Amino acid sequence: MNVSAENEMQIMPIGAGNEVGRSCCILKFMGKTVMFDCGVHPAYSGESSLPFFDSIEPEEIDLVLITHYHLDHAAGLPFLMERTNFNPKARVFMTQPTRAIYKALLSDFVRVSRNAPGEESLYTEEDVDKTMSRIEVVDYHAEVNVNGIKFRPFYAAHVLGGAMFMVEIAGVRILYTGDYSREEDRHLKAAEIPPFRPDVLIIESTYGVQEHEGRRLRERRFTDRVARVVRQGGRVLLPVFALGRAQELLLILDEFWEANPDLQNIPIYYASAIAQRCMPVYQTYINMMNDNVRRRFEISNPFDFKYVKNIRGINHFEDDGPCVFMASPGMLQNGLSRELFERWCTSKQNGLVLSGYSVEGTLAKHVLTEPDTIPRLDGRHVKRACSVDYITFAAHADFKETRMFIQDTTPTHCILVHGEKNNMARLRGALETIHNKSEGGKKLDIHSPLNCGTVKLKFKSELNARAINVLSQNVAHDTVKPGTRVSGLLIQQDFAYTLVRPPDLPQYTTLKLTHIDQHQVLPISKPFITLATQLKTTFRDIDYDDKKEIIRMANGGVIIELKERNSVKMSWESGYASDLLTEAVAAMILSKSPHEGDAPISEILRIGRKLLMARFGPVRRVKGSPHLVRLVIDLSKVGIDMLTGEVECTDEKLRERVRLAYKRIQAAMFPIPDIMCECCRAS
Template identity: 45%
Template sequence: MDLGDTYEESDKLTIMPLNSGGLPDQLLYSDRDIVASLDHIDTIDFHQELEVNGIKFSAYHAGHVLGAAMFLIEIAGVKILYTGDFSRQEDRHLMCAEIPPIRPDVLITEATYGIHIHDKREEREARFTSLVHDIVTRGGRCLIPAFALGRAQELMLILDEYWDNHPELHDIPIYYASQLARKCMAVYQTYIYAMNERIRNQLANNNPFCFRHISNLKSIEHFDDSGPCVVMASPGMMQSGLSRELFENWCTDKRNGVIIAGYCVEGTLAKQILSLPTEVPTMSGQMLPLKCSVDYISFSAHTDYQQTSAFIRELKPSYVVLVHGEQNEMLRLCGALQREYEDDETCRLEIFTPKNCVPVNLRFRGEKVAKILGSLAHSAPKEGQTISGVLVKKNFAYHILTPGELPTYTELATTVVNQVISIPFTGSANLLKFHLALLAGSVETVSQKSDNVQYRVFDAINITWRPQQITMEWQSNPTSDMYADAVQNVILRAAMQGMPPRGLPHLIEPNKEQFRSALEVALQDAFGIDCLEEEIIKPDANHVIVHVDSHVAEVNLCDLSVSCKTNPRLEHILQVMVNRLNHCISAM
């Protein structure tokens, strides 16, 4: 019988119980799932920050077992501390759980022991060694059911030191009977520097995990069950395995004793014998008389009420989510914490005790901060300045940059869409230019030949006239597309109307003062009387200053150009208004 196989099978039965039919497809996960998960595991050191898809992880010592970690998780600025199993009490080899140097928004913590308070370490160690001493000196066998990792190593340190100080016990053997515990011992002997200062100081003389009075029991066949001894065997709750087998062999002898040294779940044999029944069931269903002594000493490396409460007081989270505990213990802990903190103005707690598979919904209002990158960051922004760019969100980070710099700072590629439209047109180039001038005000002649004339309007749309056809070209964007629609409508209207019978009318250059008066009326009608003030009109009378909300725009009466540095959209709206007003006055 291999103890490692027994423990492994016990673990599977505990973690992944089959349904009543024992169907494999009802397992929570399979061996294949475990192997597949290995490709998604990243290693992290304590106090190191690791970012995965915008979620930040930091690990802190939890003090539960060697290597146990609490994780601080930051998602979009919300900080969540998940303690897992933790202990704030330093023992013989482990440091206590750390207090992270931040205030988490959410604390997810265990409620294993509810409102119970552990004994002091010195008191429980003295009681433990006294019980073991009494059992073996009366000729009995001492069974200590223990999990392979964590408490087993703590108990072995205590027993090895006690045996060292009591020569009369040297002839009584101590065994730890677990293949997994044996493998764990190699890890403990290696990672001494991950333990507390006491263990590290002992290393100067000897490795404290190289025990002098404790040996490994490879299998039940190698066990000489002929006299007093101490055996630590897994599993800790005696639901199966070697600890259950030894218990069934020893429980009928009053000289023997069982010491339960850790947490017990309802429904397990370890929990059942604490009530000292007269009989106990065997694995085969038979009943055996319980004559051996049964004692309970909590060496559990789980936090108690005092540790949990002090931990919460240090961190002052807004929300506490209690997990890992029986319902009654969890509700007792919740009630005690609410009573303790109900009048504490510095620590307002909202506590949740969700059942398995029940989500907890929390709402957070955090500020979204965008970093400016590239050329937009070359100069410091000024108060009231509007910055235009592309807002890029990656995971939970925001950046603002120019469209042309997207390939530099992101994995995004930029493309340019050039639009080309051909429109049948039988009119002359002059007819086309006349209608374009009515729309845009200013028409730039790019090139002119007898059979090919190219115009440009709005500094964006190129129009090429050829006999019987007009071609429009522009770089597509929301503004240019809007201008292109207007130009296309003008061309179609000109094609339908043709040349006026009396020829093209002459466009009159408007009087500057006349134009200013008409513009002021139009602006006040569109944006309100307060948009224009006499004192902000420049003395040279060549400019009109327009205030719209917090933006300021300037209209040049000489070339009819509009400038607004803080709002390009307002600039376009005003430019269209100026052009249309100019067309109306020019045609009069």
């Protein structure tokens, strides 16, 4: 059995829509709601940095998928889970390395926010701790089913544990990349291409149409610049995220120092207590890194750096000569990297090397314009004389990687997120030129929504149902023609349908059949034998036991027994046919004996009104027209002509429902009702 239907999917970024930061994307489809990522914006503080939660209903969220641990993708999660009306039954997933680092990184985020002047803490460390019990881990390629939402994580590179998620709802696939890179570096493999074609691709557009330098050229420029500054007696500041690209740069510097003995007396400092605490995570999940690291790990720990000194903070640092200092945060908005930059930026001997993407509104982005002065945290401006270099090691896809990824995954719809407005616009234009204007190119529907802007996509799908044991055993399945009617119970599990016979219900589901026995006691004003005669005249298979004064109908399915001189008891197993039969029998029991002459029309109408009242509630007669009645059902007015059976109501569905119900009542009052007889109407 199959039925075609058109369903609407809604995709809305409530963060990272035409911006970089506070990544958070909402997917709604087939009554399910999925949230991808939940970060904060590095250029803002307090609640201004959060995704636009007031544009959604957190209690409707069924599933949250976090791609990696960076603050702009995960730091809004404790606020969502502990400070909003987040669905208590929703499930939250991330990979094992992400969960392992998440707690340390967010606890540090709380501490820095609490100590930073003018900033407000979004939540407490206790809030972070509470989220841990609800966060579940998932392995790469493992399929998980959450109430009909299937998903699998795939390797995304970018950072250890980074994942892209393929979600499937009712047969429609959506791939959310998060931050990803298709280039292998010193310690991470390139992101993989999922083996399943997505219908919708939600992809980062951080670098727009820019293309990265080759890795070897980029590393050479980086080491040359660092060496030039320190050899001239200067200090090099490398603002980085505590985890991620920092480990990549440390691998490069440690190897370069090993190859250049004249630099080995110049210290490389790395001020990150978090990185020290999380280093066991890197050692534990060495199998998730590339062959280069795994081979080196067989000999010694590649993250046990020979020329790098870990220090707790600026109070443990003697600023007495040339050095390389790696400190967080990566965009100079506060913390140790900001403090050192304010101290060193006034000397032209010193150098600043920015190695990651800088978001609009941060000091790092401002410094790239090489301003003459820079604002300090205390509000004063100081002269900038140090050199500024931008050598990107950010593990984000460039234009070539984005273009090839789309070509390899072949989606029908593409949603651009996580990109500054101008970069995203240029990328969209370039992709449309490639896919939609070139001869023979595959058409690609591309969207670049603003925050809280909704992309609506229509999907036509066939609802298929397996029919099990509902056909006659003499009918071969391959001979069944379209339009053949079958009957059974239609079972829905997630978005799969199965048609089974009622007796087979326990075999294919956890459900069991339940039988409802009904009993009804009615007054009777005629001899019991007269009732038996009436029933025999109207129905088949009537068994009357005059000794026990019991009438059996429908092969014993309905039993009528005389309880006293003036009452009878009907007993039956509830069901559509048996309920309809007992309604008709009840009308005959309540009607006068035919030996007393035909019942007047007023008595028939009275019984009809009584049956209507039992079914729908209060019934009001129309003055002067006893055959017309008025009812109010579900706040809608309904009028019934009890002689013709016509029903008046503005609600078409309700009108049809009442018409069918009254038709049954007429069948009870008139075993062969004249008003429903076509031959009588024709005459």
